[in-house]
Amino acid sequence: LLFRPCTAGPPEQAWTAWWWFALPLLAAAACVLARRGHRAPGSLPPGPVVLAVGAATALSVPYLLLIGYSAPRFLLPAYALLALPVAGLLVRAARTRVLAGAVAAAIVFQVCGQAVVLGRQIADTAATHARYVAAARGLRAMGLTPPCLVTGPRALPVGYAAGCASAQDDGNNRSTTRAALRDRATRVPTALLTPRGVRPPHYARGWTPYELPGTGGWTAWKAPARDRPPGP
Template sequence: MRDAAGKGVGVTASAAAVRPGVGGPPAPRPREVPWLAVVAAVYAVAQLALVVPHMGGGLLWDESVYVSQVDPRHPAAFFSAPRSRGISVLVAPLLAVTSSVPALRVALALLSAAALYGAFRVWGPLVGQRTAALAALLFSGLWITEISGSQAMPNLWVALGAVAAVGWFLRAPAERPANWWLAALTAGVTLLRAPDGGWLALPLLLGATGVRRWRPALPALFAGLGLGAAQWVIEAYARFGGIGARLRLSSATEGGMAPHLNAGPALRALNGPLLCRPCHVPLRHPELTVWWLALPLLAAAALAFALRDHRLHRDGPDRLAATVLPLVCAASLSVPYLLLITYAAPRFLLPAYALLALPVAGLAVRAIRAARSPVPVAALGVALALHLGSQYAVLVHNTSGEARTAARYQAAATGLHRLGVRPPCLVTGPRALPVGYAAGCASAQVKGNNRSTNVDGVLDRAARMPTAALGRAHGTPPRYAHGWIRHPLPGTGWAAYLAPRR
């Protein structure tokens, strides 16, 4: 019996040694799925599959302006007062290597997916990894987010920078490196779009002034604003006669910025076009606007629940701030586009959508955790699937429209080359900026928001290099181009008037 007892004890001890939590090492916790990384990867794949292959090999109007500033192979297009140079800085390293537009789009698609991951990862310690991942999914699933990722435009990068900046602001009281990140991101957003940097910083500065634990963030905010705005201020004095003069010219270029409600144009442009100016088009596919109309209601519900939990002492002030501050910053960034201008573009509100996705995702996660049956969870899943499906339908339509526009610019450039208009050359008239970039020519306008020269300047350059004035196929040439030789540009609806060779 002693041997049997000893043997039994030995078996029991051995079993205890390998049984988790009984006399041995604790069982390893199962690794959580890195949902945020999955969302970022899906965002990259969606762009590479649904957007990049269908955009053709050309750039759109605003892209041409931003890219031409740092493209060593093309003359720089006129850079108007409201623009900021951050996106040109972003693409400069890529253009130093190649001028291929498809390569640029692929690189931007991958870079925007990495930025999406980095921006929403900041929020993991604040709201939880799953909430941050769901917020990233809600934002990246929007059709305007999908189409913007591979474009050389600043609005998406402002949105991601704003998300990360607000997150680091909230983490600053507990983490010393957070202030460095906050300063860098505030500078980046301001460099991308100087006015947006100010509208983002305004509520953060007010919060840091009024809340003691946030006051150490003030130097970082001021430093970021100063560094980001330095180039804009220097250029204001170098080109426009000072800050006040640049602001006045910017207002005139935007059609006169003054307080008034711009909700109508913003609503009509929800599903496109990508630029609604003047915005007299009807709302496209109103049945697909449910998400946009529900967004303010969902944000209000998230705020109500956050306030209730705070009153019941179930959540501390940091949890409340993680809901309130994104809402306030989203509202601040929306002010110029909803209350000051008279036209609309879906990309203008990308920063607001990105910030609002955080409290809305928190509301959804709260509902899932509170559900006592699978029915509410299934309903939320169906709603998310319908939302993403509607966004896909709008994405396909608008991507094809953008591709046709870019192809039209390329066709015009090809037609000019066939007519002998090759670098060094000059293109004037409507749409001269994107067509000139596509053709490798300089561009100039004698009137309008992009006026960069006068008639005498055009005629002087026309005497020295091949020059084409663009006009409608069945219209009349510009006044200074009477007597120039008219050539149709097939596939564009335009004609080119070539200056006589001397």
């Protein structure tokens, strides 16, 4: 999953993140047991265990301590490395009935937690897609048909749904300058999207606003047709 913004804090279902705290503890326990009991039957040799944990630690430190921008997906290689010694630890622990039950309960708890997260993500994704489709339908209703241009927040997915090109003059998806955007708006039908309560940029204050039903309050500001030269 892609998290935005990366400073948003803990996940909504904080209880599903228990394994973030359990994983380093289990990895440390795997190292200790590997060093102490590596000669016991069925035990993992300490070398591969320590190597996997050390490599995972080296991969994690830059993202956890040295940069201000991070996301859980950056740690996936570290999770994969830690999974190896932790799996060996759990197999060893499962030799007793009590610990085997605890391991099974933890696995069931984790699977249930991921099922909850998946269900909510599916619902959120479906709602977001429906909002984009509703916005595209509203743009077509106000006369914005291909070839056309959409700009503003969420311009990329809404433009795709509407069959229009998209362009941004700021933010992470910046693809043009404001001057070029204004010039292009004189040549093709153009709409600027704004969320509820947000005014358009100064250059679009004279454009015609249209409320987009089913979008939670988005407004499309349509560039006036008189600004565009007539076609051939």
